[in-house]
Structures are given as structure tokens and as C-alpha cells.
Amino acid sequence: MGDFNLNVEIQWDELEFNLALFCETAGRVFPLKSIYLFGSRNFETGSVRSDIDLFFEAGEIIKPSKVREFIDEHCKALDIFLLDRGEARSVINESFIRGDDNGEVLRQCGAMKLWSSGRGLVQDNSIPWKLRYASHVDFTKTVLPNAHMRMSIDDLRTKLLSDGLPHDPVIGETEIEVAETLVKLAERITKFQRADFSNNGNARESFAVNPANEYDVQDLFWIASKPWVQAIAREEVAIVFDGQQKRSDFSIGGSRFIVEMKFAKNSSDKRSIVKTLEGLSKFYSENANVTFLLFIIYARRAADIDSVQWEGRFSRSANSPKVLVKVITLND
Known part of the structure; x- marks a missing residue:
């Protein structure tokens, strides 16, 4: 050697x-x-x-x-x-x-x-x-x-107000904490069963038990969130870009925090939502006012969505706006 x-x-x-x-x-x-x-x-x-x-x-x-x-x-x-x-x-x-x-x-x-x-x-x-x-x-x-660093509840609420985040009640100290709270709410509204409602009303046969499309889950989310978090707005103009108005499904803080909801029933919906996710992320990125984008996707099992792959692929934290994607699989 x-x-x-x-x-x-x-x-x-x-x-x-x-x-x-x-x-x-x-x-x-x-x-x-x-x-x-x-x-x-x-x-x-x-x-x-x-x-x-x-x-x-x-x-x-x-x-x-x-x-x-x-x-x-x-x-x-x-x-x-x-x-x-x-x-x-x-x-x-x-x-x-x-x-x-x-x-x-x-x-x-x-x-x-x-x-x-x-x-x-x-x-x-x-x-x-x-x-x-x-x-x-x-x-x-x-x-x-x-x-x-610890701050008083009054100081925290002042900071949240300046950040355009809910401050009464406090549902999170940062955008990601607010998003995680809203995701938990979005998951829970799909858990209702017929036995949870009285025989005397119509709820047992309504969208509360069996949501059929994105408008049903949006209505459920609105009913559950608005009385609790007054800062949430629905279908307000988020941005105007190149003459186009974009109304978000839900927003907080003058459209700084955006929530979009989609509903996938089958593979055709799945392909359409992929294009929507990419398009909306790019569209919102053109406006510096939008700092956080939360996508909630409700999916029937027939849509065959790999939730781990989708959440990893479309979420991002490095650029602005930050994007969090959450897939909620519905029990058919």
C-alpha cells in the first residue's frame, strides 16, 4: 500500500x-x-x-x-x-x-x-x-x-388585535395556533349522528348529519364558529388582482387570515381540488396583506386522498403567505 x-x-x-x-x-x-x-x-x-x-x-x-x-x-x-x-x-x-x-x-x-x-x-x-x-x-x-416571554392577558389581547387575530376569546397566540383551533372545530362538526338530535325537529335528516357538498360543511362551520368567534367573516372580498375579485370562504383580520374549504366526493373532485390548491396559493401570494392561508378539505373515502401526502405537499411555512392544508376524512 x-x-x-x-x-x-x-x-x-x-x-x-x-x-x-x-x-x-x-x-x-x-x-x-x-x-x-x-x-x-x-x-x-x-x-x-x-x-x-x-x-x-x-x-x-x-x-x-x-x-x-x-x-x-x-x-x-x-x-x-x-x-x-x-x-x-x-x-x-x-x-x-x-x-x-x-x-x-x-x-x-x-x-x-x-x-x-x-x-x-x-x-x-x-x-x-x-x-x-x-x-x-x-x-x-x-x-x-x-x-x-410572558405577557399579561391584556397585553396579549392588544398584540392579537394588532395582528388581526381573534382576541375575545383568545383561540391561539399565533396564526398557526389559531389555525389548529379552527381545524379542531372543523373536525368536530362532522361527528354528529342522528341520535344526537331530537325526534321532534328536522336535524336528523339534515346536512348536520350528512353533509353533501362544500356549502353544507361551510354552513356547519359558520353556525359553530360565528357565535363563539365574532372576528370570523364570511365571503368577504379578500383581494382584487388584475381586475378580479376573490371572495374567501372565511376570513379574519381584514382578510389577513384566510380559510378556504373544499369537498371531495370522488376522484374527479380530487383532481379539481389539486388545481384549486395550487391556483389559490399563487393568487393569494400576489397580495402582501394575506399572511396565512388555511385549506380544509373534506374527503369521502371514494375520493381516495392520501392525507399525509397532501398535507405535506401543499403546506408551507417558509414563504408568505404561510399555508396549512388539513384533510378531514368523512365516515361514509
Whole structure:
């Protein structure tokens, strides 16, 4: 056997990142209020192998995918968190931290302001405007603790109100928690049996026991949800795009949170719904006001829908709007 040289030298460069130029560029590209530096680079405890952690305090809704593209164009060492309404969430790995407001998050992380929309770059000689990073490192992105700093019920309701989510009653502290609550409700309304109703009325022979189409399940959902959650609206205009009006089945918060319901009786309905899911997701993505889209699909067994595959294929959490798909199989 030949000799092996185990002392392999890795060739790499130490690159310089102009943080000031990056902040000014980001301020022109995105609707930002402020940019902050936090983490080891802020406290000057990081090495050239440390990533560069930034908060983008948003002035409007920003799509994480656009920020990821921006990172790819400028510096692979960057890890950017979008900060809005007391939540900072990584555009890379979705880790987050929450507080009563943006100021609480910034204090918790010891963040340093770099730039603001009103004044531009902060004039402070202590800011490390020139950062160096290693060219060969596959940077491990910062993972925040996915922690929710405790707030009072009044503060929580104020935050939910600003987020356009139900606040009286509170049915979830985030969009995904609200969606999960509504999914549970959507599942329960299909569990009625004839024995649950009196002989004296007509309910035993009605759609409450045997819904036949999407309008029946929508009516059931409306009857069950509206007296409880006043924030839910039905068939309001969600967006107008290219002259077309789109009325959502249900909506919350001025159409920021959309609920669409479909009903699959057979394989023909199944094929049609696939096209609808793809089309509606694209349609709603054209409007930055829509931040969450919940698809609930009621399916007869004859439709032969693989719920795990559909929910995995059509749900998404990385881009805006976030999409959650839930398939509810009906007992025939």
C-alpha cells in the first residue's frame, strides 16, 4: 500500500464584509424601520467562523424568500431575523423569540442599532462596520429558543388585535395556533349522528348529519364558529388582482387570515381540488396583506386522498403567505 498524507492543508481566505454598505442597500430594497446587530458579533466574542446575526425591523410585510435571496447575493455568513409585532423569526430556519413588543425582544438580545429609515447609519465609532469571515465555513445559523416571554392577558389581547387575530376569546397566540383551533372545530362538526338530535325537529335528516357538498360543511362551520368567534367573516372580498375579485370562504383580520374549504366526493373532485390548491396559493401570494392561508378539505373515502401526502405537499411555512392544508376524512 502507498503512503497516505494525513496532513491535508485546507486553502481558505478571510473575507471582509462591509456592514455599513449592506445596511444602506437593504434599506433601499426592503421596507425597513431599522436594522440591528446582535449575537457574538455585537459582543465581539465571535471569530471569523461566527455568523452575522441581524434583526430587520419591518415597516411592512416582507417575504422571507426575498430576504434569503438577498443573503445569497451579499454574504453567506448572514443570518437575518424579521422583527415585527414583538416576534423575531429567522428567514433561514424559522427559529424565533417573542416579547411584549419589539423593544422587549431587542433588549432581551442586547441588540445594537445600525441603521434607521429616518436617520440612516448610526454614527457610533464602537460599531464594527467591517467584519471578517472565513470563506470555507458552512455557517451554522443561530437558533433562538422559540421562547415566548410572558405577557399579561391584556397585553396579549392588544398584540392579537394588532395582528388581526381573534382576541375575545383568545383561540391561539399565533396564526398557526389559531389555525389548529379552527381545524379542531372543523373536525368536530362532522361527528354528529342522528341520535344526537331530537325526534321532534328536522336535524336528523339534515346536512348536520350528512353533509353533501362544500356549502353544507361551510354552513356547519359558520353556525359553530360565528357565535363563539365574532372576528370570523364570511365571503368577504379578500383581494382584487388584475381586475378580479376573490371572495374567501372565511376570513379574519381584514382578510389577513384566510380559510378556504373544499369537498371531495370522488376522484374527479380530487383532481379539481389539486388545481384549486395550487391556483389559490399563487393568487393569494400576489397580495402582501394575506399572511396565512388555511385549506380544509373534506374527503369521502371514494375520493381516495392520501392525507399525509397532501398535507405535506401543499403546506408551507417558509414563504408568505404561510399555508396549512388539513384533510378531514368523512365516515361514509
